[in-house]
Amino acid sequence: xxxxxxxxxxxxxxxxxxxxxxxxxxxxxxxxxxxxxxxxxxxxxxxxxxxxxxxxxxxxxxxxxxxxxxxxxxxxxxxxxxxxxxxxxxxxxxxxxxxxxxxxxxxxxxxxxxxxxxxxxxxxxxxxxxxxxxxxxxxxxxxxxxxxxxxxxxxxxxxxxxxxxxxx
Numbered sequence: 001x002x003x004x005x006x007x008x009x010x011x012x013x014x015x016x017x018x019x020x021x022x023x024x025x026x027x028x029x030x031x032x033x034x035x036x037x038x039x040x041x042x043x044x045x046x047x048x049x050x051x052x053x054x055x056x057x058x059x060x061x062x063x064x065x066x067x068x069x070x071x072x073x074x075x076x077x078x079x080x081x082x083x084x085x086x087x088x089x090x091x092x093x094x095x096x097x098x099x100x101x102x103x104x105x106x107x108x109x110x111x112x113x114x115x116x117x118x119x120x121x122x123x124x125x126x127x128x129x130x131x132x133x134x135x136x137x138x139x140x141x142x143x144x145x146x147x148x149x150x151x152x153x154x155x156x157x158x159x160x161x162x163x164x165x166x167x168x
């Protein structure tokens with residue numbers, strides 16, 4: 001790890017973060033939750049919000065894919081995604097829902113504004129982002145796809161979106 005110049009957990013907690021938080025809207029799989037923790041660590045997100053039925057650490061199945069990122073990334077739980085998003089909007093966050101929706105913007109066309117903070121909502125593995133959460137979104141982002149399937153696994157989608165946002 002020293003040769004890779006990786007931060008310690010304490011150093012990571014103190015480092016400047018990208019102005020993004022991930023909001024998991026009723027994501028049911030512990031493996032997906034763990035993978036998103038790992039992605040949030042990789043791209044230095046401010047925080048993850050675990051909403052509704054989304055499972056929370058500590059749990060061995062989350063740890064299995066998070067590989068300890070549940071210790072480095074700040075996280076909290078909220079019972080209701082839409083209520084959380086309303087509060088985040090009141091705090092000045094711009095809410096981005098990752099969803100195929102009317103009027104959605106293709107991910108490559110989206111450019112975050114400097115000095116703004118963003119809450120990026122990822123939805124349930126079957127139902128996607130809930131209607132109530134989607135109503136709180138300022139923007140819907142869609143990942144362009146060329147294959148026969150119309151969706152990606154939520155943890156894969158989080159990786160694609162968070163990588164894109166962290167590079168801009």
